[in-house]
Amino acid sequence: MTDFKKICKKYNEEALETLIKDCSINSTFDETTSNNEMPYGKGVHEAFQFLKNLALKDGFNVDLCDGRCIEISYGEGERLIGIFAHQDVVPATGTWKHPPFEPYFDKNENRLYARGTSDDKGPGIAAYYALKALKENNLIKNYRVKLVFGGDEERGSSCLSYYFEDLKKEEPTYGFTPDADFPLIYGEKGIVNYVYDGNLPLNNVISIKGGLASNIVIDRCRVEVKEPEKLAEYLNNDKNVKCNRINENTFEFIGKSAHGSTPEIGINSGVIALGVLGEVYNNPMLSLLCNEYADVNGKNMHVECESKNMGKTTFNVGIIDYENGHFKMVVNFRHPENCDVNKTIEKIQACSPLLIRVESKAPYLYYDPENTIFIKELYKVYVEETGDTINKPMAIGGGTYAKEAKNTVAFGSCFPGKVDHIHEENEKIDLEDFYNSIPIYAHAIYALGNLKDEK
Secondary structure (H helix, E strand, O other): OOOHHHHHHOOHHHHHHHHHHHHOOOOEOOHHHOOOOOOOOHHHHHHHHHHHHHHHHOOOEEEOHHHOEEEEEEEOOOEEEEEEEEOOEOOOOOOOOOOOOOOEEEOOOOEEEOOOOOOOHHHHHHHHHHHHHHHHOOOOOOEEEEEEEEOOHHHOOHHHHHHHHHOOOOOOOEEEEOOEEOOOEEEEOEEEEEEEEEEOOOOOEEEEEEOOOOOEOOOEEEEEEOOHHHHHHHHHHOOOOOEEEOOOOEEEEEOEOOEOOOHHHOEOHHHHHHHHHHHHOOOHHHHHHHHHHHOOOOHHHOOOOEEOOOEEOEEEEEEEEEEOOEEEEEEEEEEOOOOOHHHHHHHHHHOOOOOEEEEEEEOOEEOOOOOOHHHHHHHHHHHHHHOOOOOOOEEEOOOOHHHOOOOEEEOOEEOOOOOOOOOOOOOEEEHHHHHHHHHHHHHHHHHHHOOOOOO
16 A cells, blocks of 8 residues: 655655745735736736746646646546645735745744645645655556646636636546645535625715625724714723724724634624714614624524534625715625525615625535545545544535536645634644645545546
8 A cells, every 4th residue: 555644755845845935926816917818917827837837847737727727737547636726815914923925934833824825825735746746656547637726716716617617628537625624525605795885875984994805804994984083982982892093084993804704703893893883973774784794694684594514604794895975895695505595685685775786606515425435535535644533524614616626525624623814814834734735635636546436
């Protein structure tokens, strides 16, 4: 039996150096530098070029896929194993101990801090070196492997849609995305982004600016108001609300960022700001919106839904933008398999002060973990490499590339009990976990490539 830990260990140092270089690239979507060659902007393009040069040097085939993805491939045969990671990252909001795009290695903690270390550059680089280890040890026989890094996963995965739908790329026989948790994810909630958009006169409120992406809890929300002393007096009497006065008319509400799939572990400064402004300036519309989204599961809107497999609905207010009488608010809504999305939106619309526009929908994903052969094989690999028989495959609220590709599930790379602060300040990856994931991914690729029973 192949000792995957042994053959992968020699790549640890090189993998870390590669990850540090990769995380030094700010690959946040940048509309200002977007063009036909760089559809997601300069940063994502630079990250793709970095991987291209690396992969060509290591003897892989490379396709840049019109700037939407980078496909790194190797092998021959009918069976295709797909691995789908992403190079784009969410904006680096919050207060960081170290600059988010200057990777910092903490020797005492044995951790690397930077935006993208866990979501998803670290796992993607681990998968790359798993593939390199297999190639250099002649373990890719009679099957092909494609490692695809997308450039727009954080904004809805248009990159992988383009890869399959426009470029007509081949669907994998089996695949995984290293963009969630170990042991394995067999189910993902559906995701809907919807927008409140229209004219909404707000007494004494000049502007509200909060949030950068729908799938991040708003950690800072800045407001500009008339009659600022009213607001200052309220804040002085309410010590539970964290808010800084920036200048005479401007205040910044302070919350805590979190991933949009787990808004309950964050503190949404935007929702708090709406409630405070509604009360101070007697605006029932703002108070209504605050009350509706104060409960992240939708209980206050009477749209809460729950299933045994996937848990409860969640609603994350990710962006609030008000200026010149025009109000816009973007909500990231995640739901289990038994939720009627259309009825839910209708109920929310019925009590909304503005029209709601649905921007995007991604259906839920579900595979039977007991009767799906490649899921059983991936879990077997995890157990063999870790010895962990306690933690079992699960369903999550997050959405991954598994929804974009056939016969694909999320597989790692966050180990049980670990918190890597993805979409938060001070994102990190434990190097022990980073190194341990490389042989797991090598074993997984090999096992899927040689899986006997395809029924």
